[in-house]
Amino acid sequence: MLRGLRNAGQSLVGKVIIAIFFGLLILSFAIWGIGDIFRTMPPSTVAHVGKTDISVEAMRTAYNNELQRLGRQFRTVISPEQARAFGIDQQVLSNLVNEAIMTEEAKKLGLSVSDQLVASSILEDPALRGADGQFNRALFDQMLRNASMSEAGFVREQRNAMTRIHLAEAIAGGLTVPNAAREALNRYTSERRAASYFVLTPAMAGEVPAPTNDQLQSFFNERRGAFQAPEYRALSALALDAAAAAKPESVSDADARQRYEQEKAKFGTPERRTIQQIAFPSQEEAEAAFNKIKEGATFEAVAEERNISPQDLELGTFTKSEMLDPAVADAAFSIAEGTTSGPVAGRFGPVLVRVTKIEPESVRPFEDVAGDIRKEIALANAKTQIEQIHDAIEDLRASARPLADIAKDKGLTLVQIPAIDNKGLDKSGNAVALTDRDAVVKAAFASDIGVDNEPLRTSDGGYVWYDVTGIEPSREKSLDEVRDQVANLWREDEIAKRLADKARGLTERLDKGEAIETVAQEAGAPVKNAADLARATAKDDLSADAVTRIFSVPVGKAGNTATGVDTRAVFKVASATVPPLVTTTPEAQRLETQLRNGMGDDLINEYIAQIRKDLGVTINQQALRQATGGEL
Template structure:
């Protein structure tokens, strides 16, 4: 081809040949050569691009953090319903806006300042309190960052912080605002009230079929059955592999003799001591005790109380002073030691009580020892078995067959939801339940899943064997639940109508005692009420409603479960002006924080308009695992 390409005809033929070759790749081999590539940019802020990888990383962290906070697995549908995807993008856009404005203003952070921040960061300090390079490198590996990338991120973050501080730090707080917040937070109210309970709602007839169907239709989304998945799993850990019966009695006895102290409780002694300023003074006191004086007499002469004599009850290892420990554990009960040169001076020691050492016999602890030894031996086999099972999995051997060959129990879960519960709402029994369930809901039927590493060093292999999609439950399935909720709704409506009627009577001037008597409820009094704080049988919402009504007026509010309070505000006490510096500083800080947040939010909003922000929803769905 090189020789042919040297002539004009050869060059023409070569051009045609390679053109055809490229076209054939485009049609048959490289399918995407002429097709649009998947977007890589989720948002554009001025000259800054926010990539799919950036959004994906931030989104994953946010979902995991929320899952840890609520102690459950957050599914993709739940995450989208909570708006986590939009919140993550908004946060990244806001950061990009501040970075763009900082760049426009020529703001930067020096290398020295970034380095100082890293060196002084407590997360990177070792046990000696100094910067630890190994901890720093480990943090970078965990975050998947290079050193240069981490420094760049920190420089950008510090620049944004400096810009925000320049915008909103140390804002002056008007005295009028400080006093208004103080009066709002510290106002106290009192009210007379009575409570309408569900029994006062009157007769609630059973719902008709039409009423129940209508109630159900309006709330269909509330009666959803979650998605369930069927799983098969096997687990390999030290407990599963351990064979206690294979541990010989000689090995078990040897372990017992070596660690006998672990199979009982050591001797403990209750110790008293008197401290002297010199060894000679302590010797003189010891001589007097030998001549008949009591320990208590010496203590009294030195102005010590019975309580100050007590050192405590300890094992030998628990005593801080080795010299005192040696003396105390060599004495008979009730005996007084010779002078002891302790860490804190010369002392006389007395033992008032001895709790003897208690060691269980070999026969009592032999099963426990055999189990410990067996598990230690089994841990050495885990990695070998792991690779053997992985080879079997690579050969498409089913888990049931692997479990039978390896003598492992096959765990079969007929149905589990994304939160680890079966259809009855009970948690399923599964090793490393949270991690396995999370992985199972990210997988599918027929997928060869990676083993989940257990916290004790073992592994769990699993297969998704069935998927039951989420669905609306039929009315017949939830009839009892719908009926109960319909009744609660009717009670609430009746009580609300009754409360409005009684509130109107109070507003027209009737005494609360007469109105309450007609409702069959006792009148109660609530004093020293504060905003947002429940008291007695008034909920926080009811108390807030009392603060929303002028003094002397009446109102009503829901309180507790299916109950309603009807009230009249009897007094409103406005506090005096701020009287302490500490209180003034606290309120001022609170207002400064709120004003700073508002000012920065307004700045970012205007900057977003000036810079121009575009968001690619297709790329966002790609970054957060949504459907196109």
């Protein structure tokens, strides 16, 4: 057929016929709905921003880079589920869209950056300079590999970024901060208040009788969702790690003794020697000096002849392994205390060495440390055998052997957990002891009864096999199950209501002009004074929220606020002071910079929002999920 079409296409009539044929074919696609392929976004594109496309690969790279950055910042691994819960995917996409909007607008305005300026920005980047302070090509190539970018792609992104910066500076650069804004921010951050207050305690709420059944039932019904029993799962788990697989009893006495001799220093204090040294410019002079010592001259006399002070004579006290020169170490540790070695060909020339003091080694006998050595050897052996044991267990799993039988066959411990919730707690609220508990719990709650689960790799190189053996669904608890808890909560709520009502009445009396000392005395509470209160900052027995409430009340007026779970403060604002704004101080300049940055960000965001509306932005949710590892 294709050959016939090619032959027909050689003539004018044939070309017309072929055109009609393909026209009808395309029309039939449209009729049957295939025309959607011409209207929908390509699967490789996450978003259209005007004429700019954000590809799946660009989104994936930016998303992974952000996860790695956050992981380094918080020293943890952020899972895809956590990333979606925190909205990281949407934040990254929003940033890419904003960059595309600014790039589109820069093109529209004809903004550009010269090749020379782009090259200079790369060459002068401190992150790309080596130890000599110059541009380092190797660092540049490594950065490209880490970012999964080509050199041309990086240069293009650098040019676009610089263009966006120039546009942003044109929009928000050189802003003048109004004096009124500086004064307002100075007042907000620098204002200090003083207040007199007294605290109402639970005892001041009066006698609270036990709730009736109707009161308790009504209270429970209003808060039934707070008394939810979580879903529990029963698990069987088999952990394989080096400690579990190690068999110290299988280590022979000969192997343990060999390790003991090799690592004797670990089991005590090695021998240390205090050493003196005289260096010579030639082997002949060293031999001549040694002959003098053999004939009766002292080591110190030889040193004095060579103008070596007693301080310079001392080399120090060392173990043999601590000495830098192996030849000198061998000589020093081969002679008796108080004797001098013959000429030694040291690393820095010939020397004579004398030992002035020997501190003998103190090593625990083999019998005392044999058990620890066997455990250490067995642990090292087990680490090399883990993969073999893993494969053998997987073979047994493939033959439908229960975990209990496998554990018994391999000499491992099977952990059976009757109930665990998705936080790793049992029904008493205690943490369940389980290897890599968080990972196992997460995997178990994503599995089901009877599912043949893949083993989990642990952080120390081991494995955990697990089976879900039972599921107890989440449910609402009955009042009888939580009666004591509900009764305590009811009592706390009743006390809080009584204290709030009492505080409201006392506040009204203060606002009518009564002295706080009189009102506090009748309430049975001492008056306290708090000075130099800073906004949203706790002080004494006033919580941060209580201080914030004090700042919301005019000077001379009264108010009340909770200061804890079961206490309430009644206060009267005595004064409010604001230091004058001195524009030349570092603090004032910091405030001005803060305001200018905030105003600039607002301007740029408004600008981007308008351009986004004009350009139009289309998001492909399927491609977004593909880029971020979400389910399709």
